[in-house]
Amino acid sequence: MASTDTAPPDALLLLRASVANKLPPILAPTDSLDTASELAFPPLPPLTSAPAVIPLSTLTRFIKDNAAVDLRSIFFAWQERESTITEYIASAQQLGVTHLGFIERLELVTFVEGGQEESDHIRPMAANFLASKSGQQLQMQQAAMQSQQLAGKVRQTDPRLLEIYAGERVVLNRDVMLRGIKPTDFSHVRKQAEDFISRLRSSSQGAKPTTLPTRPAAPHRPPPPPHHHQLQKKPRRQDPIILLSPSASSLLTMANIKSFLEDGVFVSPSTAIEAPPNFLRVSRLLPGIHPTIPIRFDVVDSAEKFKPEYWDKVVAVFTTGQEWQFKGYKWSNPVELFREVKGFYVGWDGDQVAESVKRWGTGVNVLQVERGRRFRDRELCEKFWEAVERQLKAKGWWR
Template identity: 45%
Template structure:
């Protein structure tokens, strides 16, 4: 069994988070050294990732400002490195992986020499720009004593089932393809004996990529009935409650939903945000719906700032009070915007009056599903353009 000392610092950081163990920046290799400000730490290889984890709950503007401030402090302290300002999706994906909510990340790749990622104590490297160390590291603090490291180097390394079965290098079994061809041809129907028609026998098939999560944009307007504070309760649980006017710094939430037309067996995770300030151009290909109050200033910084252009590329959704007329703008945008209404809020204890909420939620999800199907969402891939 590989010891914890043989693991990469990024793996150790994730394990420390899972076990609620302390990981502290230090200016000394001494295990008893006190904690120092991040700008003064000299024994933390994962500064950018550690910084992103510490600021996982703050809003994007505050996160950017903190990163700028820390880089100024690093420059003042004479440090050569800088904290990389991670993008919105990169930061979200990294935090989800560190928390243990996901076992894979498109931004974290195995180190050279362990491409299959299956060996015990596999080391991983972050694409986000943080330097990953393969040195014998403690949990975010210092390197191993050289004398102890020499003892570990003299140990006899025990193999695991992967090295016993496969060896230290991947084996190319492509020659078996030629041996299997006659048997496949005999069992195939006439006219279908071409081995290239069977993708399972393709030579060096391209490894599947992780499908991005679809994105739903909420309106940041204070008059919107649906905000980050109540969207999950409404869209996932089918119950409407007024949005809370709290001091929460949350910038996104997740909603799980099975979309039968895309993947009938596995729930899809939707990312809900109220703005597109941190979007990269390709993120717009993942937008499946835009909630609106009819106020056009919401679209000012969107890829398509004109509402008519926007709703030609994605679905618009308006949620108002049942019985009220939707705004003129919403009516003018026509069938490209789904107009719905929920019963007025009568206060806690009147749950019996909320029975229509699930009906509205199902109507919304059916429209989102139809839009995703028409835009090319598949079980294993997202559209490359919308």
């Protein structure tokens, strides 16, 4: 008879071990996730010495909205790790499983692939279990398995060696190290900033002119007529404009540009359900222009209704390398256009950059989107905003 202190294998650890050993689990009794009821794992020493079968309804240690996520939803998220977030959510709703958010799915995939050991979304093992004999053995075995994955050639199972591996410190990547062990609430900083800005505005509006020393009264004379420039109010700086390519082959369109520029997430434009608008407004805080106030940008994909003064506000032009796009622009010559305005060419990673873009010189920034690796989208988004911030500084924006 089995010992009473032996705990059932953890589903997340089994899934992680099966991926590390390239022994994927099998759905049972059918191979379809919507009709299967169990997930069968092969023997995965040192976690298990015999096949393990876990019901798909088993609740795991992965937490979403303060509730445990079942194994069926976890396994489905792992299967759909290469899908876009829009495709994944649509498939999850159709299957009837719990769908994870973008960051949640990213942390699950990173954990299963062995990229990190802890997560805010994964509940640690129970303290009483880790304190028991079986818990200590499992902890040492996990460290041994991790060391084997890193070394790629260590296969010994000597108890003394396992104990040494258990004392090793795992080197984590910077994203995990900077996350911390618990979330920090910075809402008080926002409140202090709002109070400071409110006081600053009220003091500037209610400030009285400084009283200068009085001079002897002069004979009364009618005041001179005001100058023309005194009658005119200082024009208010209008929002800068981002101009997209109207080409059907463009990867960034009015259907997905807002999620890319504001959230750093690339969504395929072909997945858009509603018709895209012809005008959008996005906001971005650029500390080099103003440290506290975000700048609003108008986004359009056509210059057909542009007034002549609108071209002074254009700070970025997206292109697919087709010169017909510039017909009707203030600068119809691409070389001249990209000397005045920053250009951006967005293509798939690994594809050839259009020859026309290469001829147009350094005025066009090339951004390459990686297929199936959505966590790289944020890097491309930051590169875009850095170039726009330099463009605004060169134009003397808000100076």
